[in-house]
Amino acid sequence: MARSPQVAVVGGGIVGLSTAYALVEQGVAVRLYEAGLPGGGQSAGESRIFRHAHDDPRLVAFVRESRAVWADWAERFGVELVSPDGALAIGDSALERLHVLEQVGGVAARTIAPDELADRMPLLATYAGPAMFDEAGGAIRTRAAIEALTAALGDAVATAEVISIDPREDGTVEVRSVTDRATYSTVVVCAGRETARLARSVGLSLPVRLAAHVRLTFAVKGTAPARVACLQDGSGDFGEVGVYATPMPGNARYAVGLSQTVGVRDDGTFIDAAALRSLDERARAYVARALPGLDPQPVEFVHCWVTDLPWSEDGVAVWEAGPVLFVAGHNLFKQAPSLGRALARAATGGGLAAELMPQARLGEPQQ
Known part of the structure; x- marks a missing residue:
């Protein structure tokens, strides 16, 4: 007879799926609530950059651990989850982050000459x-990862929107969704833009900034290259600073986005709707200047919400309200495997890692 779920995970993006899977690895009965298709919100799209380079040495160490889990999952699921072609960063900021990587150690990263870069x-x-x-960097096969984890969780995934989370006097937590009511010993909330709303229901105000973002995909001109690295461009040489780009499976398409976002109100309405169109136009202009190997007319668009923290665009933190954990941050796909394992440990009595507590401000540049 199946056991009743002990832990609920709210949100079926990569962090929620990773957390639920880590709980299953521990032998814990879990239910994952997702209002739509798993990976259809802030985890949408076919590709993300896996990179070790960050401004905070603690985050570098955290991401390094995550890379090992990605490799373990690829072997376990029998599918490529991070491409083998590495990640490039150009501009002075790349050398600053290389210095951080060298301080932490254990990451195969180096300067690269123009001929090898080409x-x-x-x-x-x-x-x-x-x-x-970054030799162990590469393109995360996001859709493959979402599908593998969803399949591994099977019936533990419930298609339902959570409308309330209520810690009870007996130490349990009641979760009400549009289709059921159930109680759990612990609840982990990693629901993207909905996390702050659910946190307010238990008296927490999370310092999450809600914004919107656009990522465009372009077709490669001619034959797809046998190998092509991910790119972060902080140089300004091609008219923009803060560009990221990553190949799709097969290397025939390449996704490009600017790190800038468009501000939105708490209710999700745009402060300046035309600004999203401007990001679109600037990304196309950048491709025409910097990436002549791509057709500058996009073939696909991804529009998604961004939930970042005030101390860093790479910041992440976990807030605790008794037996309920709330996860917030941005650029979380690459560290989701190790983040999921840390959340699973915390949800089963192992304690929350110190670096994930809000006061640690993980991701903040260190002096």
């Missing part, structure tokens, strides 16, 4: 400035 990133226009190559 070989590893054949879509890029001529560039001779500072550049760093």
